[in-house]
Amino acid sequence: xLKAKVVGRVWSTxxxxxxxxxxxxxxxxxxxxxxxxxxxxxxxxxxHVLVATGSVAAAYFPAPHPPVDALVIGxxxxx
Amino acid sequence: xLKAKVVGRVWSTxxxxxxxxxxxxxxxxxxxxxxxxxxxxxxxxxxHVLVATGSVAAAYFPAPHPPVDALVIGxxxxx
Amino acid sequence: xLKAKVVGRVWSTxxxxxxxxxxxxxxxxxxxxxxxxxxxxxxxxxxHVLVATGSVAAAYFPAPHPPVDALVIGxxxxx
Amino acid sequence: xLKAKVVGRVWSTxxxxxxxxxxxxxxxxxxxxxxxxxxxxxxxxxxHVLVATGSVAAAYFPAPHPPVDALVIGxxxxx
Amino acid sequence: xLKAKVVGRVWSTxxxxxxxxxxxxxxxxxxxxxxxxxxxxxxxxxxHVLVATGSVAAAYFPAPHPPVDALVIGxxxxx
Numbered sequence: 001x002l003k004a005k006v007v008g009r010v011w012s013t014x015x016x017x018x019x020x021x022x023x024x025x026x027x028x029x030x031x032x033x034x035x036x037x038x039x040x041x042x043x044x045x046x047x048h049v050l051v052a053t054g055s056v057a058a059a060y061f062p063a064p065h066p067p068v069d070a071l072v073i074g075x076x077x078x079x
Numbered sequence: 080x081l082k083a084k085v086v087g088r089v090w091s092t093x094x095x096x097x098x099x100x101x102x103x104x105x106x107x108x109x110x111x112x113x114x115x116x117x118x119x120x121x122x123x124x125x126x127h128v129l130v131a132t133g134s135v136a137a138a139y140f141p142a143p144h145p146p147v148d149a150l151v152i153g154x155x156x157x158x
Numbered sequence: 159x160l161k162a163k164v165v166g167r168v169w170s171t172x173x174x175x176x177x178x179x180x181x182x183x184x185x186x187x188x189x190x191x192x193x194x195x196x197x198x199x200x201x202x203x204x205x206h207v208l209v210a211t212g213s214v215a216a217a218y219f220p221a222p223h224p225p226v227d228a229l230v231i232g233x234x235x236x237x
Numbered sequence: 238x239l240k241a242k243v244v245g246r247v248w249s250t251x252x253x254x255x256x257x258x259x260x261x262x263x264x265x266x267x268x269x270x271x272x273x274x275x276x277x278x279x280x281x282x283x284x285h286v287l288v289a290t291g292s293v294a295a296a297y298f299p300a301p302h303p304p305v306d307a308l309v310i311g312x313x314x315x316x
Numbered sequence: 317x318l319k320a321k322v323v324g325r326v327w328s329t330x331x332x333x334x335x336x337x338x339x340x341x342x343x344x345x346x347x348x349x350x351x352x353x354x355x356x357x358x359x360x361x362x363x364h365v366l367v368a369t370g371s372v373a374a375a376y377f378p379a380p381h382p383p384v385d386a387l388v389i390g391x392x393x394x395x
Contacts (some may be wrong), residue, residue, distance in 0.1 A: 016155030074173030094311030115238040232331030252390030
């Protein structure tokens with residue numbers, strides 16, 4: 001998993017079918033790179049999160065698995 | 080997913096069997112690297128898109144899944 | 159697999175359902191990058207470990223496979 | 238997929254069982270990195286190709302899928 | 317696949333269950349990065365090898381697939 005911070009939301013009206021309910025969040029990974037992760041937890045901007053990438057993100061959803069390759073799996077508790 | 084901008088199209092006449100209908104689009108990922116993503120949405124050059132990579136791209140298509148490892152899953156709405 | 163050293167633990171109270179028992183460990187890969195790996199071995203900080211990444215980490219657990227993409231598969235014996 | 242140019246062939250006599258008929262081609266990805274891709278198209282040195290990476294390369298072959306993680310899926314047409 | 321050279325062996329006494337017979341080899345990929353690959357061929361230090369990474373490495377073994385994400389699939393013949 002990657003530690004990341006949510007920096008924004010991405011909206012897509014024209015998209016493939018079969019995407020689940022949720023949001024596309026742009027996250028900044030520790031180190032600086034940015035990816036877009038799918039979120040089902042209602043995570044907000046500036047939250048620190050754990051992101052799982054690859055097919056495990058799609059497999060979280062019932063079959064047929066949607067084509068998402070990154071998922072927010074949790075918010076990191078403040079220390 | 081990766082945010083990217085479509086920069087061109089790639090044509091391949093000599094190719095493996097089983098590839099679905101669609102286009103190979105060359106996209107430039109935020110940061111500069113370029114990959115080729117499969118597109119089923121009729122996406123055009125200069126559109127900003129979300130690209131899912133890895134086996135989830137292949138799994139979007141019915142079995143037997145074609146050997147594609149990147150898929151345009153949506154166009155990013157203008158802000 | 160990646161050789162890495164455990165540098166801390168990450169706690170997440172708000173998270174997706176279905177995660178197995180275990181810990182999220184932050185590990186520093188040889189070379190400097192940090193990722194978070196799931197641990198079922200009771201590994202402690204400063205231990206040197208082997209981390210497997212990708213869907214093989216999820217597949218270690220019974221179906222339905224949890225959305226984890228990195229797993230500590232062993233501690234490296236001291237030389 | 239990655240755009241790449243075939244730069245050579247790799248031969249392996251001592252190898253795991255179950256590899257399909259075809260060739261191991263060393264390809265140079267746009268940008269400079271080199272990987273080895275499996276080829277079933279009879280692709281030659283200096284051809285420009287599309288390479289799919291990851292488990293989709295293995296899944297192109299009938300089960301049990303061979304342990305190949307990169308496949309030449311087509312030659313890029315000259316412009 | 318990646319071209320790499322075996323540089324050492326990694327021993328792990330405390331590890332997850334279900335790992336097959338074989339060795340963990342540290343390999344140096346052309347370019348300098350090091351990863352650990354599982355080996356079933358009896359490959360020795362200084363041999364040049366092809367390494368497949370990702371879930372195809374695990375899928376080489378009978379189900380339930382072990383959590384290994386890199387496999388030596390062959391030795392590269394000397395030119």
